[in-house]
Amino acid sequence: MTTMKKIYLLILLAGMVTLACKKEGIRVYVDENAPAPAAITKFNVTNIPGGAIITYTIPADPNLLYVKAVYNANAEVKREAKASYFGDTLVVTGFGDTLPKIVKLYTVGRNEKASAATEVTVNPLTPPVRSAQRSIDFRATFGGVVAIYKNEAMAPLTYYLMLDTTGKNTWKNITIYTSEAAAGAVTARGYDTVTQRFAVYTKDRWGNKSDTLIKELKPIFETPIDKAPFKEVSLPTDNNIGHTWSGLSLRNMTFLWNNVWNSDNDCFHTKTSVALMPAWFTFDMGFKTALSRFKFYHRSGSSGAYVGGDPKTFEIYGSNNPNPDGSWDSSWTLLGEFTSIKPTPSTTVSAEDRTFASVNGEDFDMPPGIPAVRYLRFKINSTWGGFTYFYISELSFWGARQ
Structure with a gap:
């Protein structure tokens, strides 16, 4: 019998117990006087980081309902793990060190009588x-x-x-x-x-x-870079035309430095009809600047962080005299390659993820020793949703002006 079939059967049995008092002809009899099931006598332990996997042989007892493990994860936390009579494996977790631990196994009957404890010693690997x-x-x-x-x-x-x-x-x-x-x-x-x-x-x-x-x-010296002198530079091949929706003005590049974030509609959003990826845009910081780090504020809302056109991998280039033809010639120096990291691994975007990305902003350090530059060019290589347009709420920089 496959695992899924066992699960379905367990659900069916649970439903039968629930309906026993409602439908004539369906009865689940529990012998309150039946003795507790026999204890576990044969088992095997596989130690894992912070826990162990215990496999065992099920006693041949028709009164058996489930097997449970009782143990202390630490001085404050007592835990239980349970498995139905269809299973033969229990996983115990939550240990904070590698010292030997005692786990007590019990078989439990349909009348909730528990067997004598079988003590199992586990030796968790480094948690x-x-x-x-x-x-x-x-x-x-x-x-x-x-x-x-x-x-x-x-x-x-x-x-x-x-x-x-x-x-x-x-x-x-x-x-x-x-x-x-x-x-x-x-x-x-x-x-x-x-x-x-x-x-x-x-x-x-x-x-x-x-x-x-x-x-x-000793923290390294830096100062916030004033964004007042920032301005858009429109070079051939750049993707810098703003998108609009719901009667809003074009969401152009200037939204990147207006000191507003965590607002769904306040972002630089490229046109959805322009299918370019990778795509890049350029701006002038006003002064030669040695950058130490920056904050990347993701767009907020359901169409914001870690979905759709939210940048996932990107590069930053710098120049003091960019070629006006927009080419990637020797005037541009690669300053750094970056990957956005989602705090939680699941595909669902949690409230914690959104706070990290859109409220606090994602921190990135610039590599040490990069040159001071006046012009920055962001090259978006991929987005979280695989979209061919992108959006960013705000960019803030730290470092030292020359």
């Missing part, structure tokens, strides 16, 4: 909360600190960045970020270029915490 913490590269960045992590298990983890506000272990949370992404970075910005004590630790959904990594770090 994601610890492996992710060990992967962290914690260092100074422009205007603050960054924790670059890997989470190969793609487990839901929360990263806490902290600051010692007095230098005497008076810790304050300065960034709290939850993600299931396989890799990413957590930043805290807005700090003076003086050496301070920063820290980072990781926590999972069961309350397990990693060790805390503490470092003395």
Whole structure:
């Protein structure tokens, strides 16, 4: 019998029990005096990160309804895992370390009488909360600190960045970020270029915490770039013609630097009838500028972040004397290649995703050592929805003007 057929049969049986008192001729009899089923005697353990897979042999007892595992994930959290009499496998998860753990297995009858406990020792492999913490590269960045992590298990983890506000272990949370992404970075910005004590630790959904990594770090100097001098540059081959809908004015490039975001209609939106991908646009910052980082504010609303024409992969080029024919000649220097990362791995766009993308803005660091440039050219290589037009709500930059 296939797994799906077993599931359908379980649903059917549950329905029969529900209707037993309503339809004559359908009865489920439970012998309240029947003894508890026999205990599990044969089992096998396969240890996994933060847990274990326990397979077992089902006792031949017609009174058996399900098997359950009872265990302490940590000092505060007691957990249970259950499997019907059709199954032979239980997965126990939520352990925060690799110490041996006792899991108690019970068989339970239709009258809810439980067997004697069978104790099983599991030895969890390194849990994601610890492996992710060990992967962290914690260092100074422009205007603050960054924790670059890997989470190969793609487990839901929360990263806490902290600051010692007095230098005497008076810790304050300065960034709290939850993600299931396989890799990413957590930043805290807005700090003076003086050496301070920063820290980072990781926590999972069961309350397990990693060790805390503490470092003395000196944020790198930067300043917000004034966007008042920004202006559009229209070069041949550029895709910079604004789209309109619902009687709005053209959503042209100037929306990128009007300091308004998290508003569905306030965005630079290229014409839907122009099918170009990759596509690029150019603007003048007004002064030669050495860029340190930028924030990319995704369009908000149901047609915004991580869908449709929202840019996913893109490149930024810089120039001080672009060729007026719009060609990609030697006057343009590649400043960086970037990929937008969605915090949660599912195809559904969550409220957390939208806050990260459209409210807070997605942070990108520019590679160190890039030249100071006056003109920027964004080349969109792909969009989240595979669309051949794109939209961006706002762009903000940091660095130093020359």
